[in-house]
Amino acid sequence: MLAKIIGWLPQLLDGARITILLTICAVSMGLLLSIFLALGKMSKNRILSKFCGAYIFFFRGTPLLMQLYFIYFGLPQINMALTINSRFFAAFLAFSLNSAAYCSEIIRAAIQSIDRGQFEASKALGFSKAQTMRLVIFPQSIRRLIPPVANEFIMVLKDASLVSIIALADLTKVTRAISSSSGTALVYIPAMILYLIMTAFFEFIFHRLEARFSRYEV
């Protein structure tokens, strides 16, 4: 049994590499996009605010699986120029666009949880709006962002198993392939352990970050 598991391990690790790479890239990109989305949605500009609201509504309101299908299979049928050859890139695109919608709500909630007095003090001291965000609001929001963002990483890590539908060899896809070729479902045990190790990795990193960003609190 142990020998079998060791035999599967290189393939499983290859799959896990795709899974974790996709998760880290997609959520990082999603976070970056989500800052603009969140600020856009809170903007006084009605058109911008409505556009960002519609984006969030669309990506949270339709299944990620369908978004992935559509980006990989649907876009080329609208226009050949939109064909995405790399499966990884198609998955990255779908996951980051989707994650941006979720993260923007996390960021908006974190910004709005900051006391109004912080905005007022910044204004009275003469900070511009951009300076207020950069120097006062974002640094205080970060600590409040960490737990929900950690959650987002862990969710996406597992949602990443959806990429098997566009034949991207992530951990789930690899595991299923081994299971059907070897005729044993026991390969799910080491695969699930790998998922747990990756989850633990994110939990560890975010715990450290949380401690680092709470040092100014008593």
Added chain:
Amino acid sequence: MSMIRTEHLAKVFGDLAVLKDVNLEVEPGEVVVIIGPSGAGKSTFLRSLNGLEKMTSGKIFIEDELFYYRDHDKTISKMEAKKHKQLMLEMGMVFQRFNLFPHKTVLENVMLAPVHVKKMDKGRAEALAKELIGKVGLAEKQNEYPARLSGGQQQRVAIARALAMEPKMMLFDEPTSALDPELVGEVLNVMKDLADQGMTMLCVTHEMGFAREVADKVVFMANGRILEEGKPEEIFSNPKTPEARQFLRSVL
């Protein structure tokens, strides 16, 4: 020349008139204390001076320059943005709830605006900040985060932070109302020192002792209007309106 002057300042919230025709003049070096029952519009008035509240109509002059002019929610004339900001920075503000930046140390709180708004050289800003922190008696706390300070200490830092922008005038919005009684004195002492050094001050407060002792002029507001203004002894010993009489009876 007046430091600040308002003409016919009015503010309406829905159909509630919070401020009605408020006219006030503060001369350079003058300490003006605004008193009155809660809901009188004192804080709203103070906050509309530096733009934290938008007034509905009226004019504000700073050093005799028209700073802001609104008529029924339309800004009719507003000076060049740069000049406007420069004049706004002549007013420092101290809040009831301190509003220190919790993620910055005492020193960083005081340095932040000079460095980023005035583009002051870091070394100079630090020297200035240390001097001001010393002045409010917190030199040994300069590397602490605000959460580790008492309310009175936090408010003294907030005063130093406002002073670091070298304002010509300080606005105090109930600076001691959120403090435990035993911490009120230390903040009032810092404010007294400031008044003694000739700072122009406009304070909303419930500290009648401070008003009596430090104010050059006491302004009594009720129901969104200024009903009386005058020397502290006049207002306190001989209030003319029934509203002022009733208010002073209840607080003294």
